[in-house]
Amino acid sequence: xxxxxxxxxxxxxTRRKPASGAGRRPRRALKKMSRxxxxxxxxxxSESTLQRAASLAIVGLVGSxxxxxxxxxxxxxMAHQELAEAAGKAGFQVQRxxxxxxxxxxxMRVYDIALGQVDRSMLAVDMDGIRGQLMQIGWVKDARISRxxxxxxxxxxxxxxxxxxxxxxxxxxxxxxxxxxLEGVQTAAxxxxxxxIGPDANRQVHALASLMGHAPALKSMLAGATWVGNRRWxxxxxxGEVLALPExxxxxxxxxxxxxxxxxxxxxxxxxxxxxxxxxxxxxxARAPKDQPLVQDKAxxxxxxxxxxxxxxxx
Numbered sequence: 132x133x134x135x136x137x138x139x140x141x142x143x144x145t146r147r148k149p150a151s152g153a154g155r156r157p158r159r160a161l162k163k164m165s166r167x168x169x170x171x172x173x174x175x176x177s178e179s180t181l182q183r184a185a186s187l188a189i190v191g192l193v194g195s196x197x198x199x200x201x202x203x204x205x206x207x208x209m210a211h212q213e214l215a216e217a218a219g220k221a222g223f224q225v226q227r228x229x230x231x232x233x234x235x236x237x238x239m240r241v242y243d244i245a246l247g248q249v250d251r252s253m254l255a256v257d258m259d260g261i262r263g264q265l266m267q268i269g270w271v272k273d274a275r276i277s278r279x280x281x282x283x284x285x286x287x288x289x290x291x292x293x294x295x296x297x298x299x300x301x302x303x304x305x306x307x308x309x310x311x312x313l314e315g316v317q318t319a320a321x322x323x324x325x326x327x328i329g330p331d332a333n334r335q336v337h338a339l340a341s342l343m344g345h346a347p348a349l350k351s352m353l354a355g356a357t358w359v360g361n362r363r364w365x366x367x368x369x370x371g372e373v374l375a376l377p378e379x380x381x382x383x384x385x386x387x388x389x390x391x392x393x394x395x396x397x398x399x400x401x402x403x404x405x406x407x408x409x410x411x412x413x414x415x416x417a418r419a420p421k422d423q424p425l426v427q428d429k430a431x432x433x434x435x436x437x438x439x440x441x442x443x444x445x446x
Contacts, residue, residue, distance in 0.1 A: 226282040236270035297333040310334040326355035346391035386412040
């Protein structure tokens with residue numbers, strides 16, 4: 132061995148094992164991620180919806196800054212438009228309309244109004260404008276518009292309830308208890324509802340229902356009623372007879388109760404009379420067909436069909 136060269140002997144170097152603590156760190160990270168995944172999986176929304184929500188949050192943050200700057204510069208409308216467009220690009224556009232509460236009215240009319248928002252950002256939907264148009268439809272008593280993210284517009288409708296058919300000017304209309312016209316009615320498709328006839332008779336439907344409430348036994352026999360001279364009712368029953376009532380709520384109710392009492396004892400309806408007149412609530416005059424013998428009743432004065440039923444007070 133040459134001089135000047137020294138060789139140091141010793142054990143061969145070995146690779147040191149990592150400390151036990153370092154090996155556990157990945158496990159902790161995995162366990163932590165597992166809990167997050169479980170939490171996300173438990174949410175009642177899809178992953179794509181969460182991603183869109185995150186996008187909308189980012190859009191909202193940026194939009195807030197934009198709106199603040201725009202309002203500072205006096206341009207709030209422009210800022211709102213920019214934010215709506217940004218939300219639409221993020222996937223929050225009207226793609227579906229969900230209509231609830233419609234049973235009788237034409238549902239397509241609701242879609243026609245709401246679908247005017249198609250291809251528009253959810254933030255740009257004019258919900259007050261949609262409700263205003265819906266409230267102009269006779270059937271709609273109330274309407275509520277709401278958003279269901281990411282892309283559904285929900286329309287809740289409260290319908291009016293039809294209670295009668297109104298005949299005026301040769302036309303038939305379905306109406307509710309307040310007299311609101313719901314839609315037109317064809318003669319061949321008449322619903323099983325009372326018929327009210329005459330100008331403004333639709334506004335008297337509630338009063339007519341209150342009147343018939345005084346004589347429940349006759350209510351189911353009522354076929355229709357004519358509002359005469361904007362003052363009183365002529366009631367027409369299913370058996371064909373007409374009952375003329377006096378003016379005034381109390382007077383007409385009193386006369387109807389008296390008629391119901393007599394009919395309950397003597398069965399006036401269905402016996403062949405043409406018309407009953409109680410415009411004078413103290414007496415009942417019945418008009419019979421010409422040459423048809425009818426039994427006289429102490430409570431009823433029977434007149435021939437060619438004679439007036441009672442001294443006329445009005446036309």
